[in-house]
Amino acid sequence: MPAGREALRDTHREAAINGARVFIAILIVFVALSGLAWRYYRLQIVEYDRFLTQSDRNRVRLEAIPPKRGLILDRKGRLLASNEPSHRLSVVVERVPDWAVLLDKLHGMIALDDEAIERFEERRRRRRPYDAVPLKLQLSDEEMAIIAVNRHDLPGVTIEAQLTRYYPYGELLSHAVGYVGRINERETAEIDEAAYRGTLHIGKVGLEKWYEDTLHGKVGFQNVETNAHGRVLRVLDSQPPVDGADLQLHLDLDIQRAAFDALGDQRGAVVAIDPNSGGVLALVSKPGYDSNLFVNGISNTDYSALRNSRDTPLLNRAVQGQYPPGSTVKPMFGLAGLEQGLVTPETTVPDPGWYTLPGDSRRYRDWILRIRGTGHAPQVNLQMAIAESCDVYYYDLARRMGIDAMAEALSPYGFGRRTGLDMTSEKTGILPSRAWKRSALGQPWYPGESLSVGIGQGYMLATPLQIAQATMVLANRGTSFVPSLVWRMNDKPVGFEARPPVLATPAHWNAVIAGMMDVVHTRRGTAAKIGRNLTYTIAGKTGTSQVIGIAQDEVYDEDEIAERHRNHGLFIAFAPVDRPEIVVAVLAENGGGSSAAYPVARAVLDAWFSETQHGGL
Amino acid sequence: MADYDRTLPGSQQAFSRRKTLSQFLHLDLVLLTPLLVLVIGGLVVLYSGSDGDWGTVTRQLRNQAVAFSAMLFAAQIRLDTYRRWAPALFLVSICLLVLVPFVGVGAKGAQRWLSLGVVRFQPSEIMKLAMPLMVAAWFTRHTIPPKPAALAGALGLVMVPAALIVIQPDLGTSLLVAASGLFVIFMAGLSWWYIFGAVGLFVVSAWPAWLFLMKDYQKQRVLTLLDPESDKLGAGWNIIQSKTAIGSGGWSGKGWMQGTQSHLDFLPESQTDFIIAVLAEEFGLRGVLILLLVYLLIILRGFWIGLKAQTGFGRLLAGAITLTFFVYVFVNMGMVAGILPVVGVPLPLVSFGGTSMVTLLLGFGVLMAISTEKRVIDQ
Numbered sequence A: 001m002p003a004g005r006e007a008l009r010d011t012h013r014e015a016a017i018n019g020a021r022v023f024i025a026i027l028i029v030f031v032a033l034s035g036l037a038w039r040y041y042r043l044q045i046v047e048y049d050r051f052l053t054q055s056d057r058n059r060v061r062l063e064a065i066p067p068k069r070g071l072i073l074d075r076k077g078r079l080l081a082s083n084e085p086s087h088r089l090s091v092v093v094e095r096v097p098d099w100a101v102l103l104d105k106l107h108g109m110i111a112l113d114d115e116a117i118e119r120f121e122e123r124r125r126r127r128r129p130y131d132a133v134p135l136k137l138q139l140s141d142e143e144m145a146i147i148a149v150n151r152h153d154l155p156g157v158t159i160e161a162q163l164t165r166y167y168p169y170g171e172l173l174s175h176a177v178g179y180v181g182r183i184n185e186r187e188t189a190e191i192d193e194a195a196y197r198g199t200l201h202i203g204k205v206g207l208e209k210w211y212e213d214t215l216h217g218k219v220g221f222q223n224v225e226t227n228a229h230g231r232v233l234r235v236l237d238s239q240p241p242v243d244g245a246d247l248q249l250h251l252d253l254d255i256q257r258a259a260f261d262a263l264g265d266q267r268g269a270v271v272a273i274d275p276n277s278g279g280v281l282a283l284v285s286k287p288g289y290d291s292n293l294f295v296n297g298i299s300n301t302d303y304s305a306l307r308n309s310r311d312t313p314l315l316n317r318a319v320q321g322q323y324p325p326g327s328t329v330k331p332m333f334g335l336a337g338l339e340q341g342l343v344t345p346e347t348t349v350p351d352p353g354w355y356t357l358p359g360d361s362r363r364y365r366d367w368i369l370r371i372r373g374t375g376h377a378p379q380v381n382l383q384m385a386i387a388e389s390c391d392v393y394y395y396d397l398a399r400r401m402g403i404d405a406m407a408e409a410l411s412p413y414g415f416g417r418r419t420g421l422d423m424t425s426e427k428t429g430i431l432p433s434r435a436w437k438r439s440a441l442g443q444p445w446y447p448g449e450s451l452s453v454g455i456g457q458g459y460m461l462a463t464p465l466q467i468a469q470a471t472m473v474l475a476n477r478g479t480s481f482v483p484s485l486v487w488r489m490n491d492k493p494v495g496f497e498a499r500p501p502v503l504a505t506p507a508h509w510n511a512v513i514a515g516m517m518d519v520v521h522t523r524r525g526t527a528a529k530i531g532r533n534l535t536y537t538i539a540g541k542t543g544t545s546q547v548i549g550i551a552q553d554e555v556y557d558e559d560e561i562a563e564r565h566r567n568h569g570l571f572i573a574f575a576p577v578d579r580p581e582i583v584v585a586v587l588a589e590n591g592g593g594s595s596a597a598y599p600v601a602r603a604v605l606d607a608w609f610s611e612t613q614h615g616g617l
Numbered sequence B: 001m002a003d004y005d006r007t008l009p010g011s012q013q014a015f016s017r018r019k020t021l022s023q024f025l026h027l028d029l030v031l032l033t034p035l036l037v038l039v040i041g042g043l044v045v046l047y048s049g050s051d052g053d054w055g056t057v058t059r060q061l062r063n064q065a066v067a068f069s070a071m072l073f074a075a076q077i078r079l080d081t082y083r084r085w086a087p088a089l090f091l092v093s094i095c096l097l098v099l100v101p102f103v104g105v106g107a108k109g110a111q112r113w114l115s116l117g118v119v120r121f122q123p124s125e126i127m128k129l130a131m132p133l134m135v136a137a138w139f140t141r142h143t144i145p146p147k148p149a150a151l152a153g154a155l156g157l158v159m160v161p162a163a164l165i166v167i168q169p170d171l172g173t174s175l176l177v178a179a180s181g182l183f184v185i186f187m188a189g190l191s192w193w194y195i196f197g198a199v200g201l202f203v204v205s206a207w208p209a210w211l212f213l214m215k216d217y218q219k220q221r222v223l224t225l226l227d228p229e230s231d232k233l234g235a236g237w238n239i240i241q242s243k244t245a246i247g248s249g250g251w252s253g254k255g256w257m258q259g260t261q262s263h264l265d266f267l268p269e270s271q272t273d274f275i276i277a278v279l280a281e282e283f284g285l286r287g288v289l290i291l292l293l294v295y296l297l298i299i300l301r302g303f304w305i306g307l308k309a310q311t312g313f314g315r316l317l318a319g320a321i322t323l324t325f326f327v328y329v330f331v332n333m334g335m336v337a338g339i340l341p342v343v344g345v346p347l348p349l350v351s352f353g354g355t356s357m358v359t360l361l362l363g364f365g366v367l368m369a370i371s372t373e374k375r376v377i378d379q
Helices: A003-008 A011-046 A048-059 A099-109 A114-126 A141-149 A170-177 A185-190 A206-210 A212-216 A253-263 A300-308 A326-339 A382-387 A391-401 A403-413 A434-441 A447-454 A464-475 A506-521 A558-565 A598-613 B002-006 B012-018 B029-049 B054-076 B079-103 B123-140 B148-166 B171-187 B192-213 B216-226 B235-249 B275-308 B312-336 B354-378
Strands: A060-065 A079-092 A132-136 A157-166 A179-182 A201-205 A220-226 A232-239 A247-249 A268-274 A279-286 A354-356 A363-365 A486-489 A539-545 A568-575 A582-588 B105-107 B110-116 B119-121
Touching: A011 A048, A011 B171, A011 B235, A011 B275, A011 B312, A048 A060, A048 B235, A060 A232, A079 A141, A079 A170, A099 A141, A114 A132, A132 A157, A141 A157, A170 A206, A170 A253, A170 A279, A179 A206, A201 A206, A201 A212, A206 A212, A253 A268, A253 A279, A253 A582, A253 A598, A268 A464, A268 A598, A326 A382, A326 A391, A326 A403, A326 A464, A326 A506, A326 A539, A326 A568, A354 A391, A363 A391, A382 A391, A382 A506, A391 A403, A391 A447, A403 A434, A403 A447, A403 A464, A464 A506, A464 A568, A464 A582, A506 A539, A539 A598, A568 A598, A582 A598, B029 B054, B029 B275, B029 B354, B054 B354, B079 B110, B079 B123, B079 B148, B079 B312, B079 B354, B119 B123, B123 B148, B123 B171, B123 B312, B123 B354, B148 B171, B171 B312, B235 B275, B235 B312, B275 B312, B275 B354, B312 B354
Parallel strands: none
Antiparallel strands: A060 A220, A079 A132, A079 A157, A179 A201, A220 A232, A247 A486, A268 A279, A268 A582, A354 A363, A539 A568, A568 A582, B105 B110, B110 B119
């Protein structure tokens, strides 16, 4: 140690300088640490509320818990629309550091087509960045495993378990139940978005659409705590969803299947109704389609195939198809004639096989003329006119009644307006009258046109459902109910609504119904073929309606056109006659005649009665 | 000198009897107590900051054991030895710094580490201690307050290692190392004219440089450093989250292990540089104030030791070590609270990490050497 140099120094002065510097340093330290304390005071006391909110917002996320969609069951409790568990891959966009990198990684792990990515982009535009947006629905077990293993490498990616609508019977029930599909842009604008948070599907058609609010239920919410990577750690509080109500239908799967099978390849529709409640026991429209195709987005090829098919499988013929009801309206006109005093059960009309209007030479031909070359009989009364479907009797009745009285007579049966069935897209049909023709076509009514309407042709159009409803009125001798598909909601009966009755004296009902029984139960009845080996009584009425031309834009094809020019065959029936349990209306599109229709009705009735005899229900 | 004291005839018996254990170990209990409080409290916070990971806590405990051993060792060395060996230590440190770019080990885009087989260390950490020792030793050979030539030499001693660290690149450490040297110069009585002159010169030269020399992206980087919240997803994310953690702690905090910001991974670096945010979130302003009080006690004791030091070397060294420690505290707590730019400075003695713990406690070991040497002389 250089003691000499040390000795030369003025240690007292050095100590004094150092002391002054230490004093200043302490001053600086105090000021600086006070500054720090002030800063932390600002953050922790003054701005406490703001930062507390901020930290809660960081970690707490409100998540929607979608409700379970209500099931749809047949009257015996068989599932017609169920919810099957499936897993989907969703992405919280906010948590993805690099979208391109993530997509790249996912491409290496699971099958992802461009369509899915496009749909994702479209969906993500409508969601908030912290929402999980589905990228791929219906992950396979293998894909799930791959994603699960690589979870740490896929920030923002989550697997969500959800229930997807499944229609186990496909085409058999496509037109009765309808289907759900993914919510599209137009629907997004219409629905309450809060109510559909977390829900991807919405009823598009049929029951699924009509009862959307009931089936959907009420969305629940939960506050979840998440970490910085968006992973849910725990549920803080929740408001459980209210699941959609289960719908139990009047529809009986066995009856439905019997009708479906009996139609075979025949295009057409079958509607069966319980006349004691208006409950629809079967509602078939052929051809149909597999409803499951629509649930997660139908492919373009599948959709154009359905859309462009000449057989129009997407058309629900039972409620949207409008056909001339043909002779099936004869019992109703007959009853009206009796009630209005125009005829009695004993009144007869001469039948040479054709009819002329006074002062007009044109012959209105009876269908039987072509077959026998003569009329049904020299004189025809009401019962016979119904049993053998005599046109001449009805030409005469129509002339005497006049079109407005005819329209008035048929109106209570529900023609010309929607029945009120709980089903979308129902058509009204046409119940012609002078007023209707003036407003619809701007033309006056010609007397000859009344004759056509008298046998259910001409301008008159009705849906198979309307025809079935009218048959229910006949079966119940005046009383009827608004047709309905749903019997019970969550095991509570929804009740049924009576329609205004058709009033007539019992004797008149008896006369008409006797005619309808003869249709099946006498040798000369037009549906005598189904009258054999019956264990129950049937009152029925056949119908054949002409097809008017073909549309101009259709391709000319001889076989096809010939087939599509053929008459529609119809048949209505109820059974048993004295205490009706079931009403059925069958339409066989281009079936040629009623012979294409009444075997179907017999099959439906057989299915019903074989069951009741076996103690079912 | 010391030998002479110890062999004073007739007093040896009494002297030996009065010598307590702490005196024997050259420990300053007034300094040691808050240090122990700090590291023990630090373990508690670290346990939470590491999300209840015992492994982290035991590794930190091991770091602490090593660091306190280093402190104990440093306390035994006589001040004069420090003074004599300071140039050698400084030179070795310089050499190591020079080596870093060639044989160094990289981490996070910068080469700062040297590997000695089992141990990896940053030469810049050694410089944190070597620098004040060297500059203080420098001034024992020159008069105080320094004359211009001595001052120029001292500045040279400061600039060379600072420059070597800047090119690693590690601006933050470079500034802190430079500061530890400059504090010695300050304690040596650097004229206020120089101090204000330097500040004035910086402002005068920075303004035109900002206007004419710097490119836009360089300005942007400076601005981001000064105002990290302008970059919400990059540098700003950390500060926004740490401020949220601190602010949401309120007066009494969310409770130990209950901090949502830190436990749910919103808070970055919750075991190291940002651990104060964990403390603030879980123990509230109360906890922060207690921590500040402990730091204040340590700093005041450091200055006290400097004031009572017998030699100029001891005075300068004690003042500089204490000021450097204070700067660490201030920069870390300031940056986490969003009032200072984010530079990689750990919270002294609390943040997880071995190197900084050892360096800091070596410094306190030197302080104890200063403190206890004085007492020996007092006898």
